[in-house]
Amino acid sequence: MKDHSGSDLARKNAAVKACELVEDGMAVGLGTGSTTAYAIRELGRRVDEGLDIVGVPTSYASEALAIECNIPLSTLAECPELDIDIDGADQVDSSLNVIKGGGAAHTKEKIVSCSSKMFAVVIDGNKLKDVLNRGVPIEVLPYARRLVEKKIAGLGGKCTVRTGSGKDGPTISDNGNFIMDCDFGVINKPAALAEALAQIPGLVEHGIFTNADFVYVGYEDRVERLERKK
Numbered sequence: 001m002k003d004h005s006g007s008d009l010a011r012k013n014a015a016v017k018a019c020e021l022v023e024d025g026m027a028v029g030l031g032t033g034s035t036t037a038y039a040i041r042e043l044g045r046r047v048d049e050g051l052d053i054v055g056v057p058t059s060y061a062s063e064a065l066a067i068e069c070n071i072p073l074s075t076l077a078e079c080p081e082l083d084i085d086i087d088g089a090d091q092v093d094s095s096l097n098v099i100k101g102g103g104a105a106h107t108k109e110k111i112v113s114c115s116s117k118m119f120a121v122v123i124d125g126n127k128l129k130d131v132l133n134r135g136v137p138i139e140v141l142p143y144a145r146r147l148v149e150k151k152i153a154g155l156g157g158k159c160t161v162r163t164g165s166g167k168d169g170p171t172i173s174d175n176g177n178f179i180m181d182c183d184f185g186v187i188n189k190p191a192a193l194a195e196a197l198a199q200i201p202g203l204v205e206h207g208i209f210t211n212a213d214f215v216y217v218g219y220e221d222r223v224e225r226l227e228r229k230k
């Protein structure tokens with residue numbers, strides 16, 4: 001479910017640039033994935049130099065990396081409003097609609113991004129497209145699997161239960177649910193699809209994000225910053 005065709009350097013450049021938004025005293029959402037990992041390491045480097053922040057992780061993986069990087073951690077219970085969230089993405093369109101969840105973390109990622117005053121997405125240039133056309137990850141209560149499949153078919157999509165996370169059978173999210181990937185072909189109206197997916201009982205969260213404020217697009221020799229038109 002991941003597209004890692006972009007170079008490590010391009011991803012790192014985007015992540016490090018986005019970290020320039022982080023200042024002393026901020027509460028920072030820590031996204032999940034290989035691109036965000038560069039941001040977490042960069043924030044850890046700056047914490048070592050005296051940067052005073054707390055991080056709120058979006059997954060066990062980002063929590064573990066933040067601990068390794070000595071970033072002081074908090075929770076949404078303690079810190080319900082964050083200053084900024086930095087997170088990766090699987091695809092971004094020209095209007096800055098985003099597909100996330102290639103790493104099965106999109107439910108907590110959406111909660112954290114919606115709890116943040118500013119949401120900065122970091123990607124390599126290969127993930128920027130005119131229109132979204134990747135499968136949309138969804139997190140589903142196992143009990144609701146068949147109903148969700150039927151409702152997705154009604155929306156013109158086809159669901160596949162994701163497998164392969166070091167165990168036999170379905171990929172299980174950090175929250176104990178199934179992850180399914182839904183192929184809708186080209187997604188011309190992401191906001192409308194997001195709205196329809198949000199109505200399905202038992203579908204815990206989908207991977208369409210329409211709340212990115214900035215997208216940092218990394219290339220090997222530069223970073224471009226795109227801003228959502230309000």
Ligand SMILES: O=C[C@H](O)[C@H](O)[C@H](O)COP(=O)(O)O
Binds near residue numbers: 089102104
């Ligand atoms: O569930 C995982 C996340 O949404 C990731 O942020 C997304 O899959 C991008 O990951 P990566 O930077 O590894 O391509």
